Amino acid sequence: MSKHEVRVEVNGRQRSAHVEARYLLVHFLREQLRLTGTHVGCDTSNCGACTVLLDGDAVKSCTVLAVQADGSSIQTIEGVEGPFDGFSAVQEGFRQEHGLQCGYCTPGMIMAATCLLEQNPHPTDREVRVALEGNLCRCTGYEMIVRSVQWAAEHREPE
Ligand code: FES
Numbered sequence: 778m779s780k781h782e783v784r785v786e787v788n789g790r791q792r793s794a795h796v797e798a799r800y801l802l803v804h805f806l807r808e809q810l811r812l813t814g815t816h817v818g819c820d821t822s823n824c825g826a827c828t829v830l831l832d833g834d835a836v837k838s839c840t841v842l843a844v845q846a847d848g849s850s851i852q853t854i855e856g857v858e859g860p861f862d863g864f865s866a867v868q869e870g871f872r873q874e875h876g877l878q879c880g881y882c883t884p885g886m887i888m889a890a891t892c893l894l895e896q897n898p899h900p901t902d903r904e905v906r907v908a909l910e911g912n913l914c915r916c917t918g919y920e921m922i923v924r925s926v927q928w929a930a931e932h933r934e935p936e
Pocket residue numbers: 816817818819820821822823824825826827828837838839840
């Protein structure tokens with residue numbers, strides 16, 4: 778099987794690997810780059826656990842081929858940081874408002890919420906729910922997740 782070189786910037790660092798054309802971005806991140814904070818919940822574009830930022834947009838990385846990401850800039854949960862003891866406002870919001878239990882969905886939720894607040898710093902509850910509608914949580918209940926994002930909206934410093 779022929780392989781293709783993929784060069785991407787991930788969390789500010791240049792990375793590259795040779796992969797088959799059918800190789801998914803989520804597997805590229807997890808298996809080639811060992812960035813296992815990006816989770817696989819379904820592999821069929823339903824759950825959002827694999828959400829990362831691709832050139833600033835939240836995408837489900839199980840719906841993107843690694844070769845499609847060639848030349849892009851990617852941020853994963855490992856690249857999220859901020860002024861709250863090293864955590865971003867979104868991460869701290871999930872801690873303050875109890876927005877997670879098992880944590881399986883959480884990296885994807887945080888990436889989707891981070892994207893939302895970049896584009897809409899003061900969303901309504903409904904806008905938060907719409908932005909996160911592609912992200913499923915089997916534990917916490919969405920009420921606390923919405924509150925977590927609103928906590929972040931109130932406390933984050935615009936960049
Ligand atoms: S693993 Fe990508 S949407 Fe579920």
